Structures are given as structure tokens and as C-alpha cells.
Amino acid sequence: MDLSKENLKNKEFWDSINVVLPKYDIDSVIKATTAEPTWLHVGGGNIFRAFIARINQRLLNQGLTDTGIVVCGTQDYENFERVYKPFDNLAIICDLKPDGNTGYEIIGNITEAVAANYDIEENINRLNEIASNPSLQIISFTITEKGYALRDADGKLFESAEKDMENGPSHPLTCMGFIASLLYQRYKAGKYPLALVSMDNCSHNGDKLKSSILEIIDAWVDKCFVDDDFRSYVNDPSRIAYPWSMIDKITPRPSDEILNKLTGLGIDNLKSVKTTTGVFAAPFVNAEVPEYLVVEDLFPNGRPALEKGGVILTDRDTVDKCERMKVTACLNPLHTSLAIFGCLLGFTKISEEMNDEDLKALVTKMGYNECLPVVCDPKILNPEAFLKQVLEERFPNPFLPDTPQRIATDTSQKLPIRFGITLNSYLNEDPSKLASLKLIPLVIAGWLRYLLAVDDNGNQFEISPDPMAGLFQNELKNAGVFYGMTESVAGKISGILSNENVFGLDINKTGLTPVIEKYLDELLKGNGAVRNALHKAVAT
Numbered sequence: 001m002d003l004s005k006e007n008l009k010n011k012e013f014w015d016s017i018n019v020v021l022p023k024y025d026i027d028s029v030i031k032a033t034t035a036e037p038t039w040l041h042v043g044g045g046n047i048f049r050a051f052i053a054r055i056n057q058r059l060l061n062q063g064l065t066d067t068g069i070v071v072c073g074t075q076d077y078e079n080f081e082r083v084y085k086p087f088d089n090l091a092i093i094c095d096l097k098p099d100g101n102t103g104y105e106i107i108g109n110i111t112e113a114v115a116a117n118y119d120i121e122e123n124i125n126r127l128n129e130i131a132s133n134p135s136l137q138i139i140s141f142t143i144t145e146k147g148y149a150l151r152d153a154d155g156k157l158f159e160s161a162e163k164d165m166e167n168g169p170s171h172p173l174t175c176m177g178f179i180a181s182l183l184y185q186r187y188k189a190g191k192y193p194l195a196l197v198s199m200d201n202c203s204h205n206g207d208k209l210k211s212s213i214l215e216i217i218d219a220w221v222d223k224c225f226v227d228d229d230f231r232s233y234v235n236d237p238s239r240i241a242y243p244w245s246m247i248d249k250i251t252p253r254p255s256d257e258i259l260n261k262l263t264g265l266g267i268d269n270l271k272s273v274k275t276t277t278g279v280f281a282a283p284f285v286n287a288e289v290p291e292y293l294v295v296e297d298l299f300p301n302g303r304p305a306l307e308k309g310g311v312i313l314t315d316r317d318t319v320d321k322c323e324r325m326k327v328t329a330c331l332n333p334l335h336t337s338l339a340i341f342g343c344l345l346g347f348t349k350i351s352e353e354m355n356d357e358d359l360k361a362l363v364t365k366m367g368y369n370e371c372l373p374v375v376c377d378p379k380i381l382n383p384e385a386f387l388k389q390v391l392e393e394r395f396p397n398p399f400l401p402d403t404p405q406r407i408a409t410d411t412s413q414k415l416p417i418r419f420g421i422t423l424n425s426y427l428n429e430d431p432s433k434l435a436s437l438k439l440i441p442l443v444i445a446g447w448l449r450y451l452l453a454v455d456d457n458g459n460q461f462e463i464s465p466d467p468m469a470g471l472f473q474n475e476l477k478n479a480g481v482f483y484g485m486t487e488s489v490a491g492k493i494s495g496i497l498s499n500e501n502v503f504g505l506d507i508n509k510t511g512l513t514p515v516i517e518k519y520l521d522e523l524l525k526g527n528g529a530v531r532n533a534l535h536k537a538v539a540t
Contacts, residue, residue, distance in 0.1 A: 002269040003283055005088040008106065017265040019092070022108035023061040033067040033111040036135035038304065040127075042116075042175065043142040044071045044079050045279075046251035049091045049107055050287040052140060052199065055309035057109045064305045068109035072127055074143075074175040077115035078275040083283055084113035092267070092284040094258050096399045102261065103289075116178050118171045131182035132189035137301045139179070140197040141209065142247075145413040146467055147175045148202065148212045153412070153468050153501045165219030169226065176212040180220070183213070183240065187230050193239045193300035199247045199293065201327050203417045204320070206242035206296070210235075243296035244316055246323040248331060250394065254282035255401035278465060288400050290389065292381070294322045312380060321378035328421040329371035330387040333443075334363040335407050336418050338395070340446045342404025343463070344456050344530045349403060354396040358531070361538035364391055366439040373433075374425040405464050411447060412468035412502050419444065420504015427510055434510050441512050442537050444503070445519035448493065449530065451476060454483040456530040468502060484526050490517045 001013050005026060008014070014021055039056060041048055048071060059065040073079060089110040095103035114123050130136060141147070150161040157165075164177035172178045179196070186192055196213075198205035217234055220226045234240050254272045262270050262284060272282040295306065297313040307313050314322075326332065338353050341362065353359045367387050375383045394400075419440055426434045451473050453463050463469055476482075479492040497507040497516065507513060522533035 020105040026108045029068045030111045038067045039069045039138045041071045044073045046285045050285040058309040068111040070112045072114045074116045080113045083281045087283040094286045098397045128185045131185045134192045180216045195241045195299040206244040210242040241298040243298040244319040246294040249291035251287040252402035253280035258286045329375045333418040337443045339404040339407035351398045408464040416504030441515040445516045449523040458527045
């Protein structure tokens with residue numbers, strides 16, 4: 001049986017293999033959404049289908065809305081052509097439970113999947129039409145941290161961002177330029193209100209989104225592409241809002257093991273693809289069951305009953321505390337630590353790393369002893385209980401096919417949030433305690449060691465995609481830092497550690513530079529040095 005909208009009518013088949021079907025009429029939802037769209041999402045990856053689209057589906061299943069969700073993307077157009085369209089925009093969500101059982105649900109509420117490709121006039125006209133419709137309430141985003149960036153680590157504009165600023169709203173190249181262009185269409189149509197909701201792991205993600213959009217619009221105003229009243233519209237919170245959010249759900253790349261399971265159930269046309277940009281995608285998503293989405297309740301054009309779909313709606317201060325708890329302490333920095341050392345030590349699954357005593361001690365001691373002490377309790381989520389679930393249930397889940405190589409992607413974009421916020425907290429609140437930090441400095445040294453692309457056995461490996469990796473690799477090379485070196489790196493990396501765009505602060509000001517240098521000396525000594533340095537650090 002192929003995965004298709006027509007074949008969903010064969011309910012006996014899907015029931016026989018315990019696949020949960022949508023409880024609404026898909027054609028009716030498509031018709032209603034085409035006429036009066038309420039929700040547009042940017043970024044068609046795994047987290048979107050496994051979580052964001054599912055929130056909307058829950059509301060449809062309960063009869064709390066009659067419209068679905070439209071998804072678009074400014075990159076990886078292949079994803080829409082190879083993973084969405086051949087399957088009528090359907091997706092199978094595979095819930096991977098720690099006991100080995102898997103739950104299956106078909107997502108049927110993605111009514112359109114549109115590549116934001118300005119070479120395809122039809123697509124852009126449709127997206128402009130959606131943006132101009134007064135019914136639209138939400139544009140949400142899962143585009144990763146780099147999707148909001150207009151500048152490199154040195155603060156220089158990317159060429160694409162510079163061109164967007166020079167050329168105006170007619171043919172933007174960046175995602176932020178694209179959104180600014182959509183807002184201009186909405187402004188011209190009637191200055192309708194809208195909520196732009198970033199759901200990415202960025203500190204104060206709503207502000208980051210707003211800042212990038214306004215930087216582009218400022219340039220357009222200066223060059224007279226748009227008038228100043230448009231800028232005022234985009235900057236008016238009663239018209240355009242940028243709520244903060246915190247999201248959490250681990251959604252690894254598609255697993256061949258899960259593909260084989262689905263094929264064994266009798267679903268015939270499934271496949272995984274790797275796009276030309278290196279993205280892994282499939283018409284199914286394998287994900288863990290735990291999920292959290294905390295959103296500031298700021299929707300000037302109204303909103304669906306998100307709380308009925310699993311969203312926690314609250315105020316900005318509480319979102320900030322939840323975000324800091326998760327992104328800077330109780331999950332993301334630990335994930336990145338496992339990614340860096342997992343790649344160096346040859347691991348291919350996060351769960352297997354949690355069976356390694358040194359790695360388990362690394363994230364456990366870092367979480368409880370170095371990250372948790374500067375977390376402010378958000379009250380709606382308990383930080384200690386959250387951390388305990390991460391360390392004892394989520395990371396060790398052997399049925400979750402997550403890899404350190406996936407988590408290591410874009411590490412340079414993650415460091416300022418995952419570690420910089422915590423270091424700044426110590427620096428601003430209790431500088432005397434910085435000297436007690438051991439494991440955060442070890443991970444920073446570990447990342448520099450990782451960038452050399454040589455594992456702990458002396459074998460070269462391919463580091464994960466990262467927009468700033470090449471820059472830092474050159475800086476390490478120019479500083480004379482290399483695998484197997486016997487002299488100390490002391491004095492060689494202070495320039496690297498001063499990069500506030502990547503680390504979130506000038507690490508030299510924390511007094512931790514000598515600690516990082518000492519660890520890096522140990523990590524560089526040759527075969528087995530990473531294991532020895534790690535074991536020594538977590539044992540003390």
C-alpha cells in the first residue's frame with residue numbers, strides 16, 4: 001500500500017498495522033485553508049512535521065479549527081519536490097518510545113508545500129497571496145540559528161544579505177529578506193496584524209527575528225524601496241508581534257531501521273533521500289515522544305487554541321526562564337558536548353555515548369554542577385526534573401537513532417547560546433565561581449580539537465557542516481595548533497577565544513583561557529589523548 005491521500009480511504013489496512021489516521025476530512029481542510037489561510041510555517045524539516053504540524057492536527061482532530069498549515073522553505077527546494085509532493089504532503093510520524101515500542105500517526109493537515117523560489121513566479125505569487133490575506137494569524141519558523149544570521153563571525157554582512165539590502169524586496173536571497181518582502185505585501189494589502197513566531201533554539205528568538213528583518217527594512221528605507229511608514233508597521237507590536245518561544249523535541253534524521261519497519265508493515269513507496277545540500281529527508285519522521293513548546297501569548301490577529309494542541313502559553317519572562325533552562329543548561333549544552341566528544345571518540349549514536357562512563361559523567365556533572373546552579377526556575381517546568389528526564393530517559397533512549405554527527409552541525413552558531421549565556425551569568429552574578437568550572441572549558445577545548453578533523457585514533461574524519469568551521473580551522477592553522485603537537489598552545493588561541501560572536505563573550509575576560517589551553521594541550525598529545533583527558537577531567 002502506497003502512502004497517498006487516496007489510499008487513506010482504506011482504513012482497514014491502516015488500522016491493521018496500528019497507524020493512526022487524521023480524524024477530519026482532508027479535502028475540506030485543503031479547501032478552507034486555500035481560501036482563508038491562518039498559519040504559514042517557514043522550514044519544512046523534521047521538527048516541523050513531527051511537532052508543529054502535529055499541534056495543528058490535534059486542533060483539527062478536536063474540531064477546534066477548520067484550517068491546516070501551509071509550509072514553505074527558502075532552501076532545499078528538493079525537499080518539497082522529493083519528500084512532500086510525491087506523497088500528497090502526507091507524513092508518517094514514528095514515536096520512538098524507550099521501551100522499544102513505536103507509535104505511528106499520519107499527518108494530513110499540510111495543505112500546501114511551496115518552495116520560496118523566486119525563479120518560479122507561481123510559487124511567489126501564491127506566497128504573496130497568503131501573506132496578504134487578512135485571515136493569516138501566524139508565520140512560524142524552524143530554520144535553525146543560521147537562518148536568522150545576516151553577518152559572519154567578524155560582523156561582516158554576508159554577500160546574500162548585502163544584495164538583499166541593495167536590491168530591495170523584489171527578489172530577496174535570504175530568508176529574512178523573504179519575510180521582509182512578505183510583510184511588505186501584507187502592509188500594502190491593508191496593514192493587517194500578524195504574529196511572527198520563531199520556534200528555533202535561539203536566545204530571545206523573537207528579538208533575533210525582529211532585529212534581522214528590521215536591519216533589511218532599514219536599508220530598504222534608506223534606498224527608498226519602501227517608505228518609513230512600512231518600517232513603523234513592522235516595528236509596531238500591535239500590528240506585527242515577535243513572541244519569544246522555547247521548543248524541545250529530538251527529531252533525528254530518518255533512520256534506515258525505521259524505514260525497514262514501515263516497509264515491513266506493507267507501506268511500499270517510502271524512501272529516504274539526501275539532497276544536494278546534504279540534508280537527509282523522508283516522508284516519515286522518527287522522533288522521541290517528550291516534547292515542549294512554550295510560547296509568549298502575543299498574537300495581534302488572534303490565534304487558534306494552541307493550548308489545546310500541547311502548547312504552553314505564558315508571558316515573556318517565563319518563556320525566557322524556560323528557554324534559558326533548556327537551551328543554556330539542561331539539554332542543549334549537554335547535547336553539544338556529547339556531539340563533540342562523540343565524533344572524536346568514534347561514536348555514531350547518542351544513546352551509546354550514554355553507556356560510556358566518561359561521557360555520561362561529563363554531561364551529568366556538567367548539567368548538575370556547572371549549568372543548573374545559574375538556572376532561574378520558570379515554575380511551569382521543574383529544572384531538576386527536566387534535567388533528570390534528559391539524562392536518564394531521553395539521551396539514553398536506544399531506539400532514538402540520533403547521532404553526534406547530526407548534533408555537531410552548525411556548532412559555531414550554537415556555542416554563544418549553549419555556553420556563552422552560562423559563562424556570562426557567572427561573570428555578571430558571581431565571578432568568583434568561574435574558577436571552579438572544569439567541564440565547560442573542557443568542551444570548548446574539545447571543539448577546537450574537533451575542528452582539526454582527526455579522531456582519537458589519529459584518523460581523519462569529516463566534520464559536520466558549519467558555516468564558521470573553515471574560518472576557525474584557518475585560525476588554528478595560522479596559530480600553529482595541530483594534532484600531535486608537543487609544545488603548549490599557551491598564548492596561541494587567545495585571539496580565537498576573544499570572538500564574542502561565536503562564544504557569546506570574550507572568554508579571555510573570564511580567566512578561563514589558561515584552563516582551556518591546558519585541556520587543549522592534553523587533547524592534542526596524540527592517539528588516545530582525548531580519552532585520557534576526558535577520563536581525567538570527569539574523575540576529579
